[in-house]
Structure formats: C-alpha cells, structure tokens
Amino acid sequence: MTSPDSDGLLAEQLLRLTRRVHRIQKRHLEHRDLGITPAQSRLLRTLAHWGSPPRMADLAERLEVVPRAVTTLVDGLEASGKVRRVPDPANRRVIRIELTDDGRGALRELRAARRSAAEEILAPLTEHQRAALGELLDTLIDGTPARSC
Template sequence: MCPAHRPSPSGPASDEPSSDEASLDELLLGAARALRRRWASGLGPDLSPHDARALRVVGHHGPTRLGVVAEHLRIAPRSATDVVDRLESRGLVARAPDPADRRAMTVSLTPRGEEVLAQVDAARREGAADFFGGLTDRERASLAAVLARLDDRPSR
C-alpha cells in the first residue's frame, strides 16, 4: 500500500495528498505562471515580462536609483544595470545624476516609457480580469485574504 493511502490511527486514510495530486506549492506556482502568461501575451514581442516588471518599478517609484530597481526585482545590482541598459537602448528610460548624491545615478521613464508602461499596466489588468473572471466575488476575496497572509513583503 502507498504511504499516502496507508490508514492512519485516527482514520481510514492520511490527509497527505496522493502522489498524483499536486501539492499547494505546485498549484500556486502553476497559477502564477498561467497568470503571467496571460498578461505577457498582451506585451507584444518587444518587451519581456522581466523588462516589463523593471519598467513598472521605475514608473511607480519615480526617478530612482538602480539599487531600488534591483531590490524590487529581487536581483543583483549588476543584473539591474543590464535590464536598465536594455530599457534605455529602447528609449524607455533615461539616466540622470542623483541630485542628492552626484556620484550616483537615477533612472526615470521617458515619455515613450510612460506610454509603454500604460500599455503594460492595461495588459496586466486585462489578463488578471480574464484569469480571475471565473471566480465568484467570495472566492476572489478568500483568495486575496489567503495570499495576503502568505505574502512575505513588508507592509506598504
């Protein structure tokens, strides 16, 4: 008999999922990937989901240092430099000296970057509405409450 189906002292079967059932982490990661695919399909071929996230960080934090971009993307500062280089080469962001520290640089959106960010945000909203559209209001509220409890980011 499979250990997952072995009778337990408290009842006929274990509460553990069988080997053919997905675990919670697999279900959550699968749902996250499916949601990301939905909104990424609205980005077009010119912008990767990773670059779109970086654009959102820059756009939502105003002129900011590369270290802040790296922190929000949870990547190394050198990797953030590469991402910002790609966005800058496409005319979406611009670097400028940090007025508070002339040795440091900030990055901000260009007018073209603002347009693209608006498209990214619209694609994200549209993808999320489609993805969660099959849930009832009560299911969405329950899911939001559970995910908020699991979120490891500090409060805003």
C-alpha cells in the first residue's frame, strides 16, 4: 500500500512530466513555425477525429470549454486558412467547422512535431520500459486495474 506522501510525490512527478512534455512539444512546434497555439492545435486534432464537420457547440462540449473560446480559436484558424465555416445542408442557420487542405497539412506537421517530442522524451527508456509505461498510463487513463507488467 502506498502512503499519502508517496502518492503526493507521484502526483508531483506526473505534473512535472506533463510540463516537460508541453515545453518539448512547444519547442518542436516552434521549429516548424506553424503559427498555431496549443489550443488551436487541440481544436485541429479534435476536428480531424470527427466524421462530419461539427457545430461550434459540439466542439466546445468536446473540448470542455465555453463556446466563446471555440469562436476565438476558429476565428484565428479561419484567418490562417486552416478551417472554414460552412452552412449545415439540413439547416442553413447552423454553421459547421471543417478542415481545409492547409489545416490537414498543419495537422501532419503537428503530428510530426509530437512524434519528435515523444522520441526525445522517451529516449532514455528501453523498449520494455516503454511497454510497461504504456500499460501503466492506459490504466491511469482508463481507471481500470493493470495487467501485471
């Protein structure tokens, strides 16, 4: 059984790792000079996983932000040509957001930057340690007990 102090230490380590991941990803993104903020990056990734273009309200719900925040993100991405607003074919009063070709290109660059950052972060680990870490992270994400490592 773990003590409250060891749980606090683990929580602190996770927070420090998260901050390190963000710093490294940011550095890799800056080298690619995409002009995309982390929040815009998250919106682009969310759009990429949607089957048909979502409404702004759907994006706000999925991103767990207020609709006004999505409007600001979409405004910036639309100005740079990465997304566009399109009317819903079934209800022209509803606006949907879709990726443009430039947006898909930016996503490829974002994925490459994330891969580079992951390689840098995981470099000290062996393949066995990476597999064990993956299982542990899955357990923490899913909230289900881990298989033995």
